[in-house]
Amino acid sequence: MLCIKVPVKEAExxxxxxxxxxxxxxxxxxxxxxxxxxFPARKRFKTKYKFVHKILKKKKPRTDLKGSLVKKLNKKDLEVLRTSMDVIGDIAILEIPKELEKKEKLIAKEVLRANKSIKTVLKKGKHEGVFRTQKLEHLAGEKTKEAVYKENNVTLKLDVEQVYFSPRLGNERKRVYKTVKKGEDILVMFSGCSPYTCVIAKNTKAKHVTGVEINPEAHNYALQNVLINKLNNTSVFLGDVRNIVPRLNKKYDRIIMPLPKSAADYLDVALKASKKGTIIHFYDFQKETETNKSVEKIKKACKTAKKKCRILKIVKCGQHAPREFRICVEFKVV
Ligand SMILES: C[S@@+](CC[C@H](N)C(=O)[O-])C[C@H]1O[C@@H](n2cnc3c(N)ncnc32)[C@H](O)[C@@H]1O
Known part of the structure; x- marks a missing residue:
């Protein structure tokens, strides 16, 4: 990084x-x-000081929108402004409330101005359909929807509109990979562009990690991501878990089910691919006081499958709607 070397006394x-x-x-x-x-400098200029090259730490982009918009919006606007944004690589995704739609371009341009590492600003949509994707409207900057994102020691390439991906789940993925033990054979259902698959394969001594995803675009990126991260203990399959998992004809040590909206509909598939000792990470959307409803779904599926289970823990891993959370119920087939 190009720097200008200045005696401390003259720094200001x-x-x-x-x-x-x-x-x-x-x-x-x-x-x-x-x-x-x-001081990191953008280019050389005429000065009595010396320019040198140093390794400097890169700052994270500012995700606090309010801070940078305080001078551009009035008090009423600031009250309704969503204060955070999702940053995936050099793409920022903003939630624009109805009241601010007329000022969305101004807000987007400010995001670009305040964060030199952001090249594109898109407007958040609603996750819909089987693929759980969202329509993202272009607001400012380069017209691209493909991003390269880094988390938990992996690099993930994806189209943020055609593929479901949430950078907010990075900590959850870390929590999950930390529970994996040496030699485990793992199935990731609903694997998307393979964030769980890659993060687990890269950071653990798992024997093998298998991902299954129904969205062809997401699967395409998953194939690329396995290559980008040089993973040789990972396989990804395209198709409905209901068709693919039985065909794989395996029993896994650990099964991850990151489809909170309807994972319960696939508990029978997961239980068929389980054996005594298998740990299942079942995701659900639930009110904090009603996690027993998620446990009930598991107990009902186990009863139908004639299997016994023990609930290990229930983890709150993100907010979905007011007073509703994404939870992970971890249970063991016994
Ligand atoms: C909430 S996203 C999670 C994606 C990924 N695991 C992640 O964390 O980014 C759920 C994914 O499940 C996929 N999906 C939905 N139903 C499926 C099914 N029956 N079989 C396989 N994949 C499915 C969707 O296309 C979507 O990519």
């Missing part, structure tokens, strides 16, 4: 000059030692 003056010339690279942190400060 030089920082101001860099700012005035719009040459201060705000995407990187500054570096400091006893005598000098190294």
């Amino acid at each position: 003056k030089v920082k101001k000059e860099l700012m005035n010339k719009d040459l201060f690279d705000k995407e990187h942190y500054i570096k400091k030692d006893k005598e000098f400060i190294y």
Whole structure:
């Protein structure tokens, strides 16, 4: 990274000059030692100070929208403004309330201005249909919907409109991979562009990880992501889990079911692919006080499948709607 090397005593003056010339690279942190400060510079310019190259930490994009819009919107607008956005690679996805639709371009342009690492701003839609995808309207910047995203030591390429993906679930994926033990054979149902599949395969000593996804676009990216991350203990299949899983004819040590809207409809498929000791991560949308309803769904499916289970834990892993959460019920087939 190109930096300007400035004696600590003169730092303030030089920082101001860099700012005035719009040459201060705000995407990187500054570096400091006893005598000098190294300011990230966008390009060289005429100065008495030396330019050097340093490795500087990159800043995360600002996801706090309010902070950067305080001067551009009135008080009423700011009250309805959604305060956070999803950032997938260099694409930002904003939720625009009805009241702010007339100002959506202004808001989007401000996001671009305040975050040099964001190249495209899209307007959030509603997750719909079997593929759980959302229509995303272009608001500002480059007209692309393909992003490259990094989390949990993997790189994921995807089209944010044609494929379901939530960067907010990165911590949940981490929580899940941390529970995986050496030698496990794992099935990820509803695997999308393969975030769970890749994260588990990359970060654990699992024997094999299998993903099954019905959306051809998502499957296409899953194939690419397995290659990008150089995973050789991973297979991904295109199709309905109801057809594919029985054909794979295997019993797994761990089964992940990340389809909270309707995973319950596939508990019979998961139970058929389970054996004594299999751990199933069952996702559901539920009110905090009604998690027993999710447990009931599991108990009913187990009864029909003539299997016994023990609930291990219930984890709240994201908000879905006011007072409704995405939960993960982990249970063991015993
Ligand atoms: C909520 S998304 C989760 C995707 C991915 N696991 C992730 O975390 O990003 C659910 C995925 O299940 C897929 N899906 C829905 N029904 C399916 C089925 N019967 N068989 C296989 N995949 C299915 C959808 O296309 C979608 O990609």
